[in-house]
Amino acid sequence: MADDKSKQDERDRSRVAGDERYEIDYFAKEAGVSIDQARELIEKHGNDRETLMAEAAKLTAERRSA
Template sequence: MPDVKTKRDYRDRDRGSADDDHEVRHFAEQNDVDPDQVPDLIRKVGNKREDLVEAAKELRERS
């Protein structure tokens, strides 16, 4: 979150972060996976959101 709220940019919106609990929970809810699985997905496929969504989809199909 930016210190100056009027100066926001969205350069990293296509990236996921395992360090931000809110972002992990939000991604988990959006993609119907357990929040504990999200950091493992990020380690496995990287932090590109497009790849994470695909990996979450594959994870759901295997379960």
């Protein structure tokens, strides 16, 4: 059965819900950072997914060069 496109919710996929454990877990895995680092990034930079991914990339680059 195909997806019913008329039954879409109003979630904003461009944001990370920092108060939801599963969202933090998913973001941490997607970005290649620890859960604690993900929480720190959300606290410091807000919940915009694009910004968080850029900042996580900086973190992982720093970790590789060290």
